[in-house]
Amino acid sequence: MTYKFFYTSHCPRCPQIKKYLEQRKDIEGIWIAADTDDGLNEARKYQVMQVPAVIFFENNGEIGRAGTVAEIESFAG
Secondary structure, three states: EEEEEEEEOOOOOOHHHHHHHHHOOOOEEEEEEEEOOHHHHHHHHHHHHHOOOOEEEEOEEEEEEEEHHHHHHHOOO
């Protein structure tokens, strides 16, 4: 399983997700700043409408989305 984590520099809830994902060495992912041009384009591609947003993938397909630590744990254990 992998993930894409969408965040912005002004998001009040993103630091909690960042801290949690930094501790999770068992899953790999990329972080995407949705307040940059490239990040915004990537967010549009995945229809991300709010941050924080973590999209989980397995076998090149999306398996779920999360916006809180509890939701991440439901996917990543």
